[in-house]
Amino acid sequence: MRIKPLLIALALTLSFMPGIAQANVKPVIESFTFTPNDVELIAANTNVSFELVVSHPSGIKNTSTVATLIGPYGTTLSTLLNRNDAPINSLLTKVIFKGTLTIPQGIPTGAYTISVAEVNSNPTGRVEYGTGVITPNKIRNLVGAENALLVRKSGDLSLSYETFVGPTHDTSLGISYDDSTKYNNDNPPIWKVGEVYVPSKYFELRVPTLTLSVKSSTPAICSTDGKELKLIATGNCIFTISTAKTENYVLKEIIQTITITAARNKPELVMSNISNQTSKNLPKIIEIFRVYSPTGVYVMPQSITPAVCIANGFYVQIVGGGTCTITYQSAANTSYLASDLYKVSFEVTRDPQTMTFTLPVNADISAKTQALAATASSGATVVYSTTSTDACSITGSNLNLLKAGNCVVTASQAGTSTLAPVSITATIMLTGAVIAPTPIATKKTIVCTKGKANKKVSGANPKCPKGFKVKK
Secondary structure, three states, X not given: OOHHHHHHHHHHHHHOOHHHHHXXXXXXXXXXXXXXXXXXXXXXXXXXXXXXXXXXXXOEOOOEEEEEEEOHHHOEEEEEEEEOOOXXXXXXXXXXXXXXXXXXXXXXXXXXXXXXXXXXXXXXXXXXXXXXXXXXXXXXXXXXXXXXXXXXXXXXXXXXXXXXXXXXXXXXXXXXXXXXXXXXXXXXXXXXXXXXXXXXXXXXXXXXOOOOEEEEXXXXXXXXXXXXXXXXXXXXXXXXXXXXXXXXXXXXXXXXXXXXXXXXXXXXXXXXXXXXXXXXXXXXXEEOOOEEOOOOOEEOOEEOOOOOEEEEOOEEEEOOOEEEXXXXXXXXXXXXXXXXXXXXXXXXXXXXXXXXXXXXXXXXXXHOEEEOOOEEXXXXXXXXXXXXXXXXXEEOOEEEEXXXXXXXXXXXXXXXXXXXXXXEEEEEEEEOOOOOOOOOOOOEEEEEEEOOEEEEEEEOOOOOOOOOEEOO
């Protein structure tokens, strides 16, 4: 009667043992390798060796497993991988399986995918755990054959792979592109005379080491330099998009037949005039004419003089005086090119302003400067300038008198959004001559001697005292 409680206690103890807890997981694939991984058929039959290492805390149940290789045209090869512990120890926690496969010379070249049947652990209670189908890890960067056995003949792999996919403009293909942002049908090609078709925009290259090229079978309709297709005449354009055959990949081609229609033309837009405006009561809004494009939509204006006016749909807001210029240009579509750029201008006249500015008729350059005093009716700042730079110059509101001659001075006020600019020019005759500065006499010093006595004498023209003579 006491046996049942003892069994329950034993079961609870075992369930908390580390080894038992670890047994409730899948077996671990420690490694799976095969060598060689690149086989040449022109040589004698080649043996490929496989090694699989699997571990599990409760041990491995299998005594063997099967490696299967599937290649081009459904070609299938297989070999048995046997565990190499002898005698077999079912409690061994890490087991090595090995096997050899002879590659027949007559099989097709290409990439052979490899899979190994599931390996199971010893049962824990009534449960055993499996690895699932085992496949090798990546062993190379060859797109389409990263973890496969390569079978070549005279170095040629002849790997049949989708090196590129497309075109995006054929939506019936239902292709899922790796870069769906770039490769979509948002910008379909225009099949009209004068257009250029660039295959790389519509076909996604899947193997970056290869180059996408285009070849035309109808050069009178569409010509090519190998990279682009120029549509030069109406009719059926037949062209081939391809990646070339290499030692790894077979030639991949897609043939397209497209009907080329007449070239797109520039639409002509009809403009109207806009009457001149005044700068009173700014800002203000005026309604303007509408421009309708043959492409089927209204063309909206754009202002290129935002300091004077701002275009907004069928209206223009006037914000300042001057010339308002707005432009119209219809966008290109599959039927028309973009139109020429049309410009429409009108004047926003500003109120005039007055200025007072006078200069004396004459001035002697000995005065050196002459004050400038001009005033504008707007009260805004006046700026001075001169073209007589040999006779005079300007610093702020002062005229610098340099030499005799006519000095022409212009006073200007640039205007405001509502007031027109204004300027007045005046001339002043400069007389007199520039007085040269009195030269400063050079001071000299001599040494005079008399017997053993020496004496220094300084001055513009120094002389020795009586009885002394200049020391040499």
